[in-house]
Amino acid sequence: MASIARSSLLRQVAAARPASSPSLIANAARAAAFHTTAKRSLLPPLPQKIEGTVNDAARVPPPSxxxxxxxxxxxxxxxxxxxxxxxxxxxxxxxxxxxxxxxxxxxxxxxxxxxxxxxxxxxxxxxxxxxxxxxxxxxxxxxxxxxxxxxxxxxxxxxxxxxxxxxxxx
The missing domain is CATH 1.20.1300.10 (Fumarate reductase/succinate dehydrogenase, transmembrane subunit)
Known part of the structure:
Protein backbone atom coordinates (compact mmCIF):
# COMPACT_ATOMS: atom_id res chain seq x y z
CA MET A 1 0.00 0.00 0.00
CA ALA A 2 2.89 2.37 0.70
CA SER A 3 4.20 1.98 -2.86
CA ILE A 4 0.88 3.28 -4.24
CA ALA A 5 1.25 6.54 -2.32
CA ARG A 6 4.78 7.16 -3.66
CA SER A 7 5.25 8.90 -6.98
CA SER A 8 6.39 6.90 -9.99
CA LEU A 9 9.64 8.88 -10.16
CA LEU A 10 10.50 7.91 -6.59
CA ARG A 11 9.82 4.26 -7.42
CA GLN A 12 12.08 4.46 -10.50
CA VAL A 13 14.90 6.00 -8.47
CA ALA A 14 14.48 3.35 -5.79
CA ALA A 15 14.68 0.58 -8.40
CA ALA A 16 17.78 2.06 -10.10
CA ARG A 17 19.85 2.63 -6.93
CA PRO A 18 20.93 0.01 -4.45
CA ALA A 19 18.79 -0.21 -1.32
CA SER A 20 21.81 0.25 0.90
CA SER A 21 22.18 3.92 -0.04
CA PRO A 22 21.55 6.01 3.10
CA SER A 23 20.69 9.19 1.17
CA LEU A 24 17.86 7.43 -0.66
CA ILE A 25 16.35 6.20 2.59
CA ALA A 26 16.60 9.66 4.12
CA ASN A 27 15.05 11.30 1.03
CA ALA A 28 12.30 8.69 0.80
CA ALA A 29 11.37 9.29 4.44
CA ARG A 30 10.97 13.02 3.76
CA ALA A 31 8.80 12.51 0.67
CA ALA A 32 5.08 12.65 1.26
CA ALA A 33 2.24 11.67 -1.02
CA PHE A 34 0.87 14.43 -3.26
CA HIS A 35 3.43 17.00 -2.13
CA THR A 36 5.33 18.44 -5.07
CA THR A 37 6.75 21.64 -3.58
CA ALA A 38 9.09 22.30 -0.72
CA LYS A 39 7.72 23.58 2.57
CA ARG A 40 8.31 27.30 2.94
CA SER A 41 7.59 29.20 6.11
CA LEU A 42 6.05 32.60 5.44
CA LEU A 43 6.85 33.97 8.88
CA PRO A 44 9.68 33.01 11.19
CA PRO A 45 8.63 31.01 14.25
CA LEU A 46 7.86 32.85 17.45
CA PRO A 47 10.55 32.95 20.12
CA GLN A 48 10.67 29.67 21.96
CA LYS A 49 11.03 29.81 25.72
CA ILE A 50 10.77 26.74 27.92
CA GLU A 51 9.81 27.36 31.52
CA GLY A 52 10.53 24.63 34.04
CA THR A 53 10.95 20.94 33.35
CA VAL A 54 8.74 18.10 32.22
CA ASN A 55 7.83 17.24 35.80
CA ASP A 56 6.63 20.75 36.74
CA ALA A 57 2.93 21.40 36.98
CA ALA A 58 1.20 23.47 34.31
CA ARG A 59 1.08 27.21 34.95
CA VAL A 60 -2.38 28.27 36.12
CA PRO A 61 -3.34 31.87 35.39
CA PRO A 62 -4.62 33.97 38.30
CA PRO A 63 -8.42 34.04 38.57
CA SER A 64 -10.08 37.10 37.09
Whole structure:
Protein backbone atom coordinates (compact mmCIF):
# COMPACT_ATOMS: atom_id res chain seq x y z
CA MET A 1 0.00 0.00 0.00
CA ALA A 2 2.89 2.37 0.70
CA SER A 3 4.20 1.98 -2.86
CA ILE A 4 0.88 3.28 -4.24
CA ALA A 5 1.25 6.54 -2.32
CA ARG A 6 4.78 7.16 -3.66
CA SER A 7 5.25 8.90 -6.98
CA SER A 8 6.39 6.90 -9.99
CA LEU A 9 9.64 8.88 -10.16
CA LEU A 10 10.50 7.91 -6.59
CA ARG A 11 9.82 4.26 -7.42
CA GLN A 12 12.08 4.46 -10.50
CA VAL A 13 14.90 6.00 -8.47
CA ALA A 14 14.48 3.35 -5.79
CA ALA A 15 14.68 0.58 -8.40
CA ALA A 16 17.78 2.06 -10.10
CA ARG A 17 19.85 2.63 -6.93
CA PRO A 18 20.93 0.01 -4.45
CA ALA A 19 18.79 -0.21 -1.32
CA SER A 20 21.81 0.25 0.90
CA SER A 21 22.18 3.92 -0.04
CA PRO A 22 21.55 6.01 3.10
CA SER A 23 20.69 9.19 1.17
CA LEU A 24 17.86 7.43 -0.66
CA ILE A 25 16.35 6.20 2.59
CA ALA A 26 16.60 9.66 4.12
CA ASN A 27 15.05 11.30 1.03
CA ALA A 28 12.30 8.69 0.80
CA ALA A 29 11.37 9.29 4.44
CA ARG A 30 10.97 13.02 3.76
CA ALA A 31 8.80 12.51 0.67
CA ALA A 32 5.08 12.65 1.26
CA ALA A 33 2.24 11.67 -1.02
CA PHE A 34 0.87 14.43 -3.26
CA HIS A 35 3.43 17.00 -2.13
CA THR A 36 5.33 18.44 -5.07
CA THR A 37 6.75 21.64 -3.58
CA ALA A 38 9.09 22.30 -0.72
CA LYS A 39 7.72 23.58 2.57
CA ARG A 40 8.31 27.30 2.94
CA SER A 41 7.59 29.20 6.11
CA LEU A 42 6.05 32.60 5.44
CA LEU A 43 6.85 33.97 8.88
CA PRO A 44 9.68 33.01 11.19
CA PRO A 45 8.63 31.01 14.25
CA LEU A 46 7.86 32.85 17.45
CA PRO A 47 10.55 32.95 20.12
CA GLN A 48 10.67 29.67 21.96
CA LYS A 49 11.03 29.81 25.72
CA ILE A 50 10.77 26.74 27.92
CA GLU A 51 9.81 27.36 31.52
CA GLY A 52 10.53 24.63 34.04
CA THR A 53 10.95 20.94 33.35
CA VAL A 54 8.74 18.10 32.22
CA ASN A 55 7.83 17.24 35.80
CA ASP A 56 6.63 20.75 36.74
CA ALA A 57 2.93 21.40 36.98
CA ALA A 58 1.20 23.47 34.31
CA ARG A 59 1.08 27.21 34.95
CA VAL A 60 -2.38 28.27 36.12
CA PRO A 61 -3.34 31.87 35.39
CA PRO A 62 -4.62 33.97 38.30
CA PRO A 63 -8.42 34.04 38.57
CA SER A 64 -10.08 37.10 37.09
CA UNK A 65 -13.82 37.81 36.84
CA UNK A 66 -13.33 39.75 33.60
CA UNK A 67 -11.96 36.64 31.87
CA UNK A 68 -14.47 34.16 33.20
CA UNK A 69 -18.18 33.62 33.28
CA UNK A 70 -19.05 37.32 33.71
CA UNK A 71 -17.29 38.16 30.47
CA UNK A 72 -18.99 35.28 28.64
CA UNK A 73 -22.40 36.22 30.08
CA UNK A 74 -21.96 39.86 29.01
CA UNK A 75 -21.04 38.76 25.47
CA UNK A 76 -24.11 36.52 25.27
CA UNK A 77 -26.42 39.27 26.58
CA UNK A 78 -25.11 41.76 24.03
CA UNK A 79 -25.47 39.23 21.22
CA UNK A 80 -29.01 38.28 22.31
CA UNK A 81 -30.04 41.94 22.60
CA UNK A 82 -29.07 42.53 18.98
CA UNK A 83 -31.98 40.40 17.72
CA UNK A 84 -34.84 42.58 19.02
CA UNK A 85 -32.86 45.79 18.40
CA UNK A 86 -32.41 44.83 14.76
CA UNK A 87 -36.05 43.88 14.18
CA UNK A 88 -37.80 46.58 16.30
CA UNK A 89 -37.30 49.65 14.05
CA UNK A 90 -38.61 47.83 10.99
CA UNK A 91 -41.47 46.04 12.75
CA UNK A 92 -42.73 49.17 14.52
CA UNK A 93 -42.68 51.23 11.34
CA UNK A 94 -41.29 54.31 13.04
CA UNK A 95 -37.74 55.57 13.01
CA UNK A 96 -36.72 56.42 16.54
CA UNK A 97 -33.27 58.07 16.85
CA UNK A 98 -32.85 56.72 20.39
CA UNK A 99 -33.49 53.17 19.23
CA UNK A 100 -31.16 53.71 16.30
CA UNK A 101 -28.40 54.99 18.59
CA UNK A 102 -28.91 52.03 20.91
CA UNK A 103 -28.61 49.64 17.95
CA UNK A 104 -25.38 51.33 16.80
CA UNK A 105 -23.89 51.24 20.30
CA UNK A 106 -24.78 47.58 20.76
CA UNK A 107 -23.28 46.63 17.39
CA UNK A 108 -20.13 48.57 18.28
CA UNK A 109 -19.80 46.87 21.70
CA UNK A 110 -20.49 43.46 20.16
CA UNK A 111 -17.82 43.96 17.48
CA UNK A 112 -15.27 45.33 19.96
CA UNK A 113 -15.66 42.47 22.44
CA UNK A 114 -15.57 39.91 19.61
CA UNK A 115 -12.31 41.21 18.19
CA UNK A 116 -10.90 41.57 21.71
CA UNK A 117 -11.67 37.90 22.36
CA UNK A 118 -9.85 36.96 19.15
CA UNK A 119 -6.76 38.93 20.22
CA UNK A 120 -6.82 37.46 23.73
CA UNK A 121 -7.22 33.91 22.42
CA UNK A 122 -4.73 33.94 19.54
CA UNK A 123 -2.02 36.41 20.59
CA UNK A 124 -0.59 35.10 23.87
CA UNK A 125 0.70 37.66 26.35
CA UNK A 126 3.71 35.63 27.46
CA UNK A 127 5.03 35.02 23.91
CA UNK A 128 4.33 38.28 22.08
CA UNK A 129 3.62 41.03 24.62
CA UNK A 130 4.41 43.95 22.30
CA UNK A 131 2.32 42.62 19.42
CA UNK A 132 -0.62 42.01 21.72
CA UNK A 133 -0.39 45.49 23.21
CA UNK A 134 -0.21 47.01 19.73
CA UNK A 135 -3.23 45.02 18.58
CA UNK A 136 -5.26 46.01 21.64
CA UNK A 137 -4.40 49.70 21.10
CA UNK A 138 -5.24 49.36 17.41
CA UNK A 139 -8.57 47.78 18.29
CA UNK A 140 -9.34 50.59 20.75
CA UNK A 141 -8.47 53.21 18.13
CA UNK A 142 -10.58 51.48 15.47
CA UNK A 143 -13.52 51.23 17.87
CA UNK A 144 -13.27 54.93 18.68
CA UNK A 145 -13.10 55.87 14.98
CA UNK A 146 -16.08 53.66 14.08
CA UNK A 147 -18.02 55.04 17.06
CA UNK A 148 -17.35 58.58 15.88
CA UNK A 149 -18.34 57.66 12.31
CA UNK A 150 -21.60 56.09 13.50
CA UNK A 151 -22.35 59.17 15.61
CA UNK A 152 -21.76 61.45 12.62
CA UNK A 153 -23.91 59.21 10.41
CA UNK A 154 -26.73 59.27 12.97
CA UNK A 155 -26.68 63.03 13.60
CA UNK A 156 -25.78 64.46 10.18
CA UNK A 157 -27.31 61.89 7.83
CA UNK A 158 -30.36 59.63 7.70
CA UNK A 159 -29.24 57.05 10.26
CA UNK A 160 -28.55 53.34 10.10
CA UNK A 161 -32.11 51.98 10.02
CA UNK A 162 -33.28 54.50 7.41
CA UNK A 163 -30.21 53.71 5.27
CA UNK A 164 -30.94 49.98 5.52
CA UNK A 165 -34.58 50.67 4.65
CA UNK A 166 -33.57 52.69 1.56
CA UNK A 167 -31.07 50.07 0.40
CA UNK A 168 -33.63 47.31 0.89
CA UNK A 169 -36.22 49.10 -1.26
CA UNK A 170 -33.75 50.15 -3.98
Missing amino acids: PSHGSYHWTFDRLVAASLVPLTVAPFAAGSLNPTLDALLCATILIHSHTGFQNIIVDYVPQYRTPRARKALIWGLNAATAIVGLALYEFETNDVGVTEAIKRVWKA
